[in-house]
Amino acid sequence: MLRIAVPNKGSLSGPAAEMLHEAGYQQRRESKELRIVDPENEVEFFYLRPRDIAIYVSSGRLDIGITGRDLLIDSGANAEEILPLGFARSTFRFAAKPGTAKGIEDLGGMTVATSYEGIVEKHLADNGIDASVVHLDGAVETAIELGVAEVIADVVETGTSLRNAGLEVFGDPIMKSEAVVIRRTGADTSDEAEPKIQQFLRRLQGVLVARTYVMMDYDCRVEQLEKAVALTPGLESPTVSPLHNEGWVAVRAMVPAKEAQRIMDDLYDIGARAILTTAIHACRL
Ligand SMILES: Nc1ncnc2c1ncn2[C@@H]1O[C@H](COP(=O)(O)OP(=O)(O)OP(=O)(O)O)[C@@H](O)[C@H]1O
Numbered sequence: 001m002l003r004i005a006v007p008n009k010g011s012l013s014g015p016a017a018e019m020l021h022e023a024g025y026q027q028r029r030e031s032k033e034l035r036i037v038d039p040e041n042e043v044e045f046f047y048l049r050p051r052d053i054a055i056y057v058s059s060g061r062l063d064i065g066i067t068g069r070d071l072l073i074d075s076g077a078n079a080e081e082i083l084p085l086g087f088a089r090s091t092f093r094f095a096a097k098p099g100t101a102k103g104i105e106d107l108g109g110m111t112v113a114t115s116y117e118g119i120v121e122k123h124l125a126d127n128g129i130d131a132s133v134v135h136l137d138g139a140v141e142t143a144i145e146l147g148v149a150e151v152i153a154d155v156v157e158t159g160t161s162l163r164n165a166g167l168e169v170f171g172d173p174i175m176k177s178e179a180v181v182i183r184r185t186g187a188d189t190s191d192e193a194e195p196k197i198q199q200f201l202r203r204l205q206g207v208l209v210a211r212t213y214v215m216m217d218y219d220c221r222v223e224q225l226e227k228a229v230a231l232t233p234g235l236e237s238p239t240v241s242p243l244h245n246e247g248w249v250a251v252r253a254m255v256p257a258k259e260a261q262r263i264m265d266d267l268y269d270i271g272a273r274a275i276l277t278t279a280i281h282a283c284r285l
């Protein structure tokens with residue numbers, strides 16, 4: 001049975017459970033459940049604190065896990081990212097009261113508050129900056145007002161938390177993060193779990209594709225086919241079928257969902273008609 005770590009709380013947990021559900025895996029019914037077995041798929045899910053997931057996976061007791069890239073790197077655990085999942089996107093940045101610092105080079109002798117001291121200490125050391133780091137569990141934006149630090153390093157998504165605390169980001173982003181699937185570094189890929197792991201990854205990739213692409217169908221005159229196919233090249237190549245009316249063909253291709261409306265306009269302009277888009281519910285590429 002494949003053993004998978006899933007975040008039990010915070011920004012990662014809802015979207016992770018939703019993605020697993022879309023991929024056809026059974027998920028827990030209530031938030032107090034700490035583990036569930038999905039017998040049909042031969043998978044056991046362990047609901048763990050996001051910060052602990054890399055540690056469990058690196059120990060080899062669990063085969064794979066879902067966590068944040070920033071949490072993985074901060075943990076220093078012997079685990080690596082094998083598939084980015086596109087949710088819980090954030091950047092990790094320094095921030096302070098306006099005028100405190102312009103860049104990391106100004107931080108010598110200052111105190112930086114953060115929940116991610118693994119990332120921050122390494123980043124300061126890599127840049128040759130001698131600053132103190134104080135660990136706080138969360139709500140680090142308040143640390144400056146309360147005099148615990150001059151600077152914070154924290155997750156930024158919309159920037160609302162920083163604005164509300166009267167703080168501004170400065171310097172280059174320290175890192176970009178999103179949810180990722182991780183496994184132990186140097187894991188034995190001839191292990192009996194490997195086919196199940198690959199099947200799990202293909203299912204999640206299928207969900208990612210279904211979320212980012214739509215299926216487009218349209219009819220066009222044979223003379224316009226080359227132009228139309230250039231607009232909808234598909235992933236491999238579009239399907240082209242003859243129509244009963246001579247001189248016309250039907251075309252079917254996957255297109256990026258974000259570009260679908262523009263592509264429909266462009267197809268219409270070159271004379272394509274009956275242009276339809278439909279959602280993709282699941283796929284294996
Ligand atoms: N506002 C946010 N937007 C996007 N991603 C976020 C946000 N806050 C945290 N994350 C991401 O979520 C992960 C942190 O998960 P964790 O559950 O520890 O914290 P949290 O989502 O802030 O929840 P908590 O309320 O428990 O602090 C990190 O990968 C981080 O980059």
Ligand SMILES: O=P(O)(O)OC[C@H]1O[C@H](OP(=O)(O)OP(=O)(O)O)[C@H](O)[C@@H]1O
Pocket residue numbers: 137138139140141154155156157158159160161162
């Ligand atoms: O840029 P924003 O959209 O405001 O999002 C970023 C904020 O979200 C998270 O905080 P959370 O609410 O999880 O509280 P925490 O600091 O206690 O983790 C993170 O730690 C930032 O504070």
Ligand SMILES: [Mg+2]
Pocket residue numbers: 010138
């Ligand atoms: Mg948080």
